[in-house]
Amino acid sequence: MKKRYLLITLVIAITFIGGIVTGVFFSTNNAKDDQTETINTDRAPLSAIKPPTKELPKVEKTQSKVLIGxxxxxxxxxxxxxxxxxxxxxxxxxxxxxGGILLNGDAALKNLRTTVAKAEKSNTKVMLAVGGWFHISGGESYPYFKAAITNPTSRTKLVNELTSFAVREKLDGIDIDFEHPRSDADAENLAAFAKELSTQLHPKKKELSIAVYSKIHAVTLTEIGFVKYQPSMFRDVDHVNIMAYDGQWDDRYNAANLSPYPFTEKIVNYWTDLFEKQKISKEKLVLGVPFYAQPDNPKIKQVSYGAIINKDPANASKDTVSMNGTTYHYNGDTTMKKKTKLALDHGFGGMMLWEAGLDAQGPHSLTSTIFGALKDSSKDPIKYYTVKKNN
Incomplete structure (x- = not known):
């Protein structure tokens, strides 16, 4: 009986002590849990917990108006x-x-690759023009280009050749310079070529532009009908570069008709009306200007604007100058500003120049003049951004 009493007493004591130990154990753990919550909320705010960071892609600003050279x-x-x-x-x-393409030897390819490398540093796009007035094989480019785009097989081959070249050389697009479609059939074939090329380039995020004849006679200031385009074609391109110069060849040779302001006004009005009637965005229209001077004496060669400024920087504000025993006609600083304003007032997408290598260096650069006029035309010259991937 006594032993039984002692045993019961011992069990009760063990149970009592175990309860105390268990209580201490749970109290300690709860205290630790409370302490952890306090650290997270009171002593270390959520803003102090830094998630892993990722480097953002480089973002480059892009002008709302183009300046194409x-x-x-x-x-x-x-x-x-x-x-x-x-x-x-x-x-x-x-x-x-x-339907093949030819470049002017290894030197041209080397210059193209250097151009691509230098342009990339300024986030400037590089496109390849196909065509032009003269062909590398001699004579006009017209018969070669016409044959290539008339036959569906050679037309597709030319599209594939240009697309492959653009991809291989990391170009941003292709420019069509067919000078010039002279019949309804030419216009139809050119439109088919543009559509097929657009279908290839645009899914690859590459642009398509086309250089077009001014369509205005420099003397009569009326529409010229011997160059023909299908207006629907302009829906398939990103830029329509209007060659608003070389009017000196209309009627009898007259160097003063190279690209005077009234001539340009008529050109701008013509293309504005055409695009409004066709309900095509006028932002695609780009007004071309000359960076060269035409001599009164046709036996003398053209000179660059750069050469005119090197002769005398004061020539920047003029449109005519006497050099080499003849008078030259060109577009100086003031006229370029007026033409840029004219284009923008009509809703054009920007300006084009032929050609960049003829410009003056330094403070009298026409490229800088036009760039400044485009920038000053809007309170917010930056319309959108492009994300440049870091390789």
Whole structure:
């Protein structure tokens, strides 16, 4: 009985002590839990907990209006001011009648690759122009280009050749410079070529532009009918570069008709009306201006605007100058500003120049003049951004 009493007493004591130990154990753990919550909320705010960071892609600002500069294949790529241009159009690839393309040797390809490398530093796009007035094989480019785009097989081959070249050389697009469609059949074939090329380039995020004849006679200031386009074609391209110069060849030779302001006014009005009637965005229209001077004496060669400024910087504000025993006609600083305003007032997407390598260096650069006029035309010249991937 006594042993049984002792046993019961011992059990009760063990149970009592175990309860105390268990209580201490749970109290300690709860205290630790409470302490952890306090650290998270009171002593270390959520803002102090830094998630892993990822480097953002480089974002480059892009101008709302384009400034497109053609550059000839023999030009030293180092003379071009890429920082002012949104696009450089390298000129030219020459079409063959069976749909191939030719460049002017290894030197042209080297210049193209240098142009691409330099343009990339300024986030400037580089496109390749196909066509032009003269062909590398001699004579006009017209018969070669016509043959290539008339036959569906050679037309597709030319599209594929240009697309493959653009991808391989890391270009941003292709420019069509067919000078010029002279019949309804030419216009139809050119439209078919543009549509097929657009279908290839646009899914690859590459642009398509086309250089077009002014369509206005420099003397009569009326529409010229011998150059023909299908207006629907302009829906398939991103830029329509209007060659609003070389009016000196209309009727009898007259150097003063190179590209005077009244001539340009008529050109701008013509293309504005056409695009409004066709309900095509006028932002696609780009007004072209000359960076060269035409001599009164046709036996004397043209000179660059750069040469005129090197002769005398004061010539920047003029449109005519006497040099080499003749008078030259050109577009100086003041006229370029007026033409830029004219284009923008009509809703054009920007300006084009032929060609960048003919410009003056330094404070009298026409590229800088036009760039400044485009920038000053809007309180907010930056309309959108492009994300440049870091490789």
């Amino acid at each position: 053609y550059v000839q294949d023999f030009r030293d790529p180092n003379v071009v001011d890429y920082s002012k241009l949104t696009h450089v159009i390298f000129s030219f690839a020459h079409p063959t009648k069976d």
